[in-house]
Amino acid sequence: MKTLIANGKIPVATHYNTGKNEKLTIKDKLLLGLSLSEYLAQAFRNPLNWLFAVIFTFGGYVTVSRFFFGLGYVTHSSYDYPWGLFLGWGLFVMVPLSASGFMLGTTVEVFGRHDFKPIERLALLNGLLGYLFAVIFLQVDLGQPWRLIYPMFVSLGPAAVLFLVAWHVATYLSVQVAELVPAFAEWAAMPKLKTAVKKTILGLTIAGIILSTLHQGALGALFTYAPGKVHPLWYSSPFQWFHFFCSSIFAGLSMLIVVSTICKKTMAWRCDKSFLESLDRLTLGLAKGATLALITYLVIKIIAIAHDGDWGYLASGWGQWFMLEMVAGVILPMVLFTISIRNNMPGLARFAALIAVLGIALNRLNTALITFNWKLYQEIPHWREVMICIFIYSLYIVTYRFILYRLPILYSWKKDEDTASS
């Protein structure tokens, strides 16, 4: 794409062709204003696409085979570890990393911090896609995925925590779609749709906060069904939901920093000036929020240990593993964030965000898989299970990129009058 821009191509950001006053068709917009052969040529030039091609060939085959040969073919069919990598990674890691949508929605729409506007849509998209793919992961994991709507309409078990998760994720997905409708409406030239949604945005955002608080917490509360199975250092009946909710705040913000960094580095052509110029300032702003959440999380973690009387476990091997997670995944990013904010070092904040993201992934995998059944043996996922996870995650990245290239997420759509005058 860089070479094309160097040759005078301008990425599509208007409804009209530059120079001529022809309206662009949807096909033009999908192909980024290139001809089909130009588009394919740039796609083939990208080495990342070749890697994806390999992953999709093998991973796609394994994923399809799961639906033909059953879960027993792709997992170890463990009775002791009913939840494997599909949920451990796909649900418990993906969902907190997607908390950015409601965080930035709250910042901009509720708290009126319009200076965060350039990154709001990226945060919303990150949220939407994370949830969407969490549901896709879930669909691979469910024994009978075609019964997904049963808890909604066929047979209700309203007292179960998972019931709340199901309803909230479903509702929240629709809320996030609605929140991103303006971006789609601009791209597809449907201005009425945009104004309709804009009117409800405050309501949508507050609904998003409620739903997020509850289902992020509920994912933690799911483990309160297994008080004896999760290691006490990763388990606390009264605090589990708050641990998961509070850590999702810095997880979402850190993920947003990571994603925006990738965007800046790999698709600067698609970002507009206001995004690129404000990104350093926004990164430090997000870092401030993440640091507040990190310190809160650290304190409430320590309180939970004190409350449950788990100090003794710290001396064990599990305790060292726990302290490693806390030091490397919580305290280190917190310190680095603080240094970066004090000294105005956005690069350091980006590095800290990456560590925080990895730290939260470790925490969720620890809770769901590694310390789960700590009194039994350790389950190592089947290679096909790993393969499917890589496949779906690649699908997530490709979808993410597809949308970022097109919809006005990283750039603002130019108004028709502006183009006409230029």
Next chain:
Amino acid sequence: MKAMNRRKFMKGSLLGGAAASVVAKSKSAEASASFGGYPEAMGVLVDLTRCVGCRSCEAACNKEQGLPAPAQAFDDMSVLDHERRTSEGAYTVVNRYEIPGQDHPLFRKIQCNHCNEPACLTSCFVNAYTKTPEGAVIYDPTVCVGCRTCMVACPFYIPAYSYSSVLNPVIKKCIFCYDTRLKFGRPPACVEACPREVLTFGKRQDLIKIGHKRIQNYPDVYEDHIYGENEVGGTSWMYLSNAPFDQVGFDTDLGNQPILSYVKEFLTVVPMVLTIWPALFAGFHLLATRKDAKNKEEKTEI
């Protein structure tokens, strides 16, 4: 009547999901305060001192439930060399435990313990489980989505899943022979098959009395505890042992609270967030944007 309609309405409505969990929460809160199981619930008392590990119960269960033939025959005692758990092909299994200081091993039969307040039931988001007044915890495979939360929730590691099935994988576990026997007041197949009277079938409340009487009569033999009388809120299947329970494979750290009581702390938060958040954040919004509003006002005045 009015309240009933309101509840039905709430269940059906969009917000009903969360709201209904509030309703259900209060219901179960009342329950835990007084619910010690259905008064007429049946149960089985397992006396480990009598078991010789003949596996007759396993064979009987296999036949009664129409399960596939096992890889090793039921009279092949070499399977006892490894500790086993329940699976999709075996709803009950016997394990052998060498007890330090005793010249002979102990054998323990495991199966679903049919809890008074089953964790599987409370964790199921499609209500597939039912605790019947007769004491059985039964399962409806036609609504099961296959999330396997019940397997995570069961403190005894009992429910198994038919992973090998492509089109209709379901939970597989002991149902107390509910459909074929318990419903008609008859003991389950394993109890009938036992040649050593290890298993005593009867009303749960009577079994507790019998158990304590045995302990009283032979205080030197038995551990002074009936496993299952109070564990996780009490279970329909209960155990007597002449060795410390943790040496016979029992989890002695489960506590006497039903699993649901650990989840309630979160369920209490749900209605608070639902009712407090909208006003709180709308208030934040008004506070945060008060300058904008003021500016607007001044503009219109000019």
